[in-house]
Amino acid sequence: MVIKGDILFTKNKDDFEIYENGFLIIEDGKVKAVQQEYLGTEKIIDRTGNLILPTFVDLHLHANQYANCGLGNDEELLTWLEKYTYPEEVKFKDLTYAEEIYKEVLTKLWEAGSLRSVIYASLYKEASDLMFKLTIDSGLSAYVGKVNMDRNTPDFYIESTEDSINFSEELIKKYKDNELVKPIITPRFVPHCTVESMKGQGKLAKEYDVPVQSHMNESLAENAWVTQLHPEYKTSTEVFEKYGLFGSSSKTIMAHCIHNTKEELDLMKKRNFYPVHCPESNANLTSGIMDVKGMLEAGIPVSIGSDISGGHHIFMPNQIVLAIQLSKMKARMEDDLSRVLTLSEVFYMATKSGGSFFGETGSFEEGYSADFLVIDTRSIMAPRENRTPVERLEKFLYLGSQNNIIEKFLQGKKIDRPFKD
Amino acid sequence: MVIKGDILFTKNKDDFEIYENGFLIIEDGKVKAVQQEYLGTEKIIDRTGNLILPTFVDLHLHANQYANCGLGNDEELLTWLEKYTYPEEVKFKDLTYAEEIYKEVLTKLWEAGSLRSVIYASLYKEASDLMFKLTIDSGLSAYVGKVNMDRNTPDFYIESTEDSINFSEELIKKYKDNELVKPIITPRFVPHCTVESMKGQGKLAKEYDVPVQSHMNESLAENAWVTQLHPEYKTSTEVFEKYGLFGSSSKTIMAHCIHNTKEELDLMKKRNFYPVHCPESNANLTSGIMDVKGMLEAGIPVSIGSDISGGHHIFMPNQIVLAIQLSKMKARMEDDLSRVLTLSEVFYMATKSGGSFFGETGSFEEGYSADFLVIDTRSIMAPRENRTPVERLEKFLYLGSQNNIIEKFLQGKKIDRPFKD
Structure with a gap:
């Protein structure tokens, strides 16, 4: 051809x-x-x-938040989750609804030219299983994660530690040999997973050599919560690392990574670690601006995610442009224009750097x-x-x-x- | 109806x-x-x-830069002007080309629902005259400005002081009684207008009671240039005020107003003064983030402009959303989340506040x-x-x-x- x-x-x-x-x-x-x-x-x-x-590679999005795109932008992360996100995600118990939304998301990814993506499907096993099937039907390539949450979520939206581990394992076994659509272990973030759950997920990652995705260092309130829950650790990085969820046994995606310490950056460099910049989400949720330039210079494979529905556009060029604009605002405020991201840098992030998570793509x-x-x-x-x-x-x-x-x-x-x- | x-x-x-x-x-x-x-x-x-x-009201755009939308985003203001902007604007000597572009711009404004706007047409009298005619034909409402520049521009793109004043006056006389499309006196910015020119333009503003538009406090380099040219004044505000171009005799629009002193803000409150926030342009050109919240709280009628082609989207909702996002980034970096712009504030800016420049509209x-x-x-x-x-x-x-x-x-x-x- x-x-x-x-x-x-x-x-x-x-x-x-x-x-x-x-x-x-x-x-x-x-x-x-x-x-x-x-x-x-x-x-x-x-x-x-x-x-x-x-093609574009979108390394972070929540398929079950799609209906919330462009809504709730007056809130910060933790209130936004309570007020908008959980009530929407809980609807995915209804598989008919789940199917309608998932098909729409996959169609939008196709329209946008994001033919490879890494997706949070649902807390629920059945909905997650459905997302695997529909993604396979769509012809697109993706990592699909069943989202694990067994603490600190509303009563109407939680599962047992056992279910987190067993259902994750079930889906891993079922889909690990598929060529284009693969499972990814998905602890939502440290505050939503018990130590037992994180241990179990780390074990699965090692046993099946399956990658991991989560969120960290997105907001200062989140970081304060993590150290309150785990006073023996200084950061989410230390917690994840302890339980084998930081790229030690299998490659790991972490969305956001805005408020990092130097120690965390040092470990990122050593691990099989893929931080994902989500500019629209970070702007909408007043999270802050990631030091993307620093990551690129350190050779860390930083990429871009739409983070639907923290972000509202699946179309990656919107994220690419905003990544540049945010870097300019950060550079201006820090009075160091050498920190501005260039067009080639951000295009590289949205193609080859993100694509490297899938192997030789992008x-x-x-x-x-x-x-x-x-x-x-x-x-x-x-x-x-x-x-x-x-x-x-x-x-x-x-x-x-x-x-x-x-x-x-x-x-x-x-x-x-x-x-x- | x-x-x-x-x-x-x-x-x-x-x-x-x-x-x-x-x-x-x-x-x-x-x-x-x-x-x-x-x-x-x-x-x-x-x-x-x-x-x-x-309808949306776009208080700042350059019709003769339209073809540059989305280009040259690796540059800061002053280099961007030299490298991209002037070479495009000079093409408007060719009235056939001017007509094609102006029609496209007016069609895009119509598509975007920006039925009232304030436009920089061209340095050239003939092209500016054409823009008046085409805007009248389009059925839209606008203030149209012939752009005055008689110093510090490239040799291939400058006019005499006399031409600036005479041509401005000619167009004012010709169009001042039109209902929907009106003239606006347009000194490009302080570094591009001699004292004689500014004096003459201030006189026209007073004599014909015609409004004024210009740019100021967009970039730190620009401000340094202004004080170098006019060591007897501390700011563009003082220069414009001296020559009757700061809302003392007729209402005045100033695009950008990012890097303001307290004295400038105090005078803005007293004058018939309309600062225009151009979020996309300010982000693209690494200009900085305007303190929009402060302007709103002071009761200054701040509004929004697409600033084509510093900005790249004529569609105002893109500007509205970015205005919110930039305010969030500024609030985050200054650690004061009370400074975040709300949806109603920014919608108000893009409708009633901008519309007030036209009277009871918006x-x-x-x-x-x-x-x-x-x-x-x-x-x-x-x-x-x-x-x-x-x-x-x-x-x-x-x-x-x-x-x-x-x-x-x-x-x-x-x-x-x-x-x-």
Whole structure:
């Protein structure tokens, strides 16, 4: 398979690789080469004039909060959870409702070109199981987590420690050998998991070599709560590390990581650890601004998450642009403009860096999964406007929408709108 | 004329007025009443299930920068002007090009429901004149400014002091009696206008009682430049005030107003002065975050501008949401969450506060111009989602787009897409 177009990707955070009128050559679902000329005999799929980009990778979202997108933005994290989030999540006992929402979320991910994502499904085993099935049906790739919570949540929304562990294990066994949709162990965050639960989840991570996701250092109130619950530890990092949930045995995603100590950053560097920046959520919930630049410079594979419904846009370019804007505001207030994130850095985060959680995805280097989008930018151009590929990429990220994505491919296979009927 | 729907507006910054299934009653293009029941005999235009909102008012944008939207976001203000802005603006010598872009901008304003706006047209008299004509043709309401620059700009993009004054006066005379489209005196900013020019513009403002618009206190580099050019003054405010361009004789808009001294704020309160917050532009250009809350509390009529192309979205809800987010980041960094802007405050800024520059517009109080939008939020609702009018407004602002605006009325008259042929 050979596609022609204006091909852009990032091998590293500092530079775009640019092939204007270039050729993306694909074999067995993987990138074989990107080159400026093609002398072979295969039929060329001609997308001249369009951008060819890696698909977006969304490393953090809550499928069961989808209906709350764009709501409750006058609240901070802990009150927001009580007032908006739990009452919505509890509805997923009803599998008919769960199915409607999950299908909508998967369709929105497809529309947005986020063909790989890491998802919080539900506290409930049945709803989580359904999310696995629907994700497999959709043709998208994802890690799906059954959310574990056995303390400090409302009475109407909690489960036993035993259920957390047993149901997690059940789903791990059921889906661990699926190629595109895989399980991920999901302690919600330290205040919502007992020590017994965390121990059990750490054991599962090790036993099945399954990755872990959670939240930490999102708000100062959360951090104060953690040390109140665990006075013997100074941070969530120490707690998670103690129970094998910090990337020691299997790779681990932690959303937010805003209010970190130096010790935590040092451990992040040593572990198989993927912090996720969620700019829209952090802005909406007044959480603060992550030091993304510092993470990038330290070589930590920081990426971007929509964090639906803390964030409200599934479309990753909205997150990309806000990540840049927030870094600018942080740099301005700290009076150090060298801390501003560049376009290539943030694009890299949303493609190759996030994609590395899935293996060789998110770039067009040889051997990488042929996951790509075809982008038609004509509708966002002014009359007579004529721009370079990188400028058109910038325009797409700042002004574009789902509608500019005209084709989506995963592993070299075109993915059509899921659940059409 | 009587319209039925879920009617929302803000009389003051702190509260929404809410009439679910209410009636907006219009006479002679003005609001006669908003009420929960209607017992009259007039035919009701039934928009049940839709939101009825005041139109948006965009108090600051550069029509001749439109093609640059979403570009050049790696630069700060002064380099951005040199590298991206002037080379684009100079193209407006070509009136054919100018016409294409201006029509596009007016169409985008219409699509976005910004039926009243305050526009920088062009340095050139002919292009500015064209913008007046096209705006009149569009059916929208605007103040249109010929931009005056007679120092410190590139050689290829400057005019004489005499031309600044004469051309401004010519356009004022030509359009001052138009009802919907009016002239506004437009010194670009202090560093671009000689003392002679500012004197002349101040004289015109007084003589014709025409309002003024400019920029100030946008970046620290700009402020340093101003005091270097005018060592006898401490701020742009003092310079503008000296030459009658700070709301002493006629109402004055100043975009940005981020880096203000206490003395400047004190004078703003005393003058007929409209500062405009441009959140997207301020974020993109790393300018800083305006103390909007302080302005609101001081009773200064602060409003919102898209500042195309410093900002990239004409659609005001993007600016509204970012204004809230930036206030949250500022509040977090200053550790004072009481400084967070609320939804009603920012909606008020984008409707009634900005609208007050045009007189009684931007609200549905008796006697106000019947400028309103009909919003269909169904496409942004999740399955089975059922929300109150204010929640649907919040969803529209956070998740919606131009496409959710299904009808637009100015002075009680439906405005159709301009320049259709």
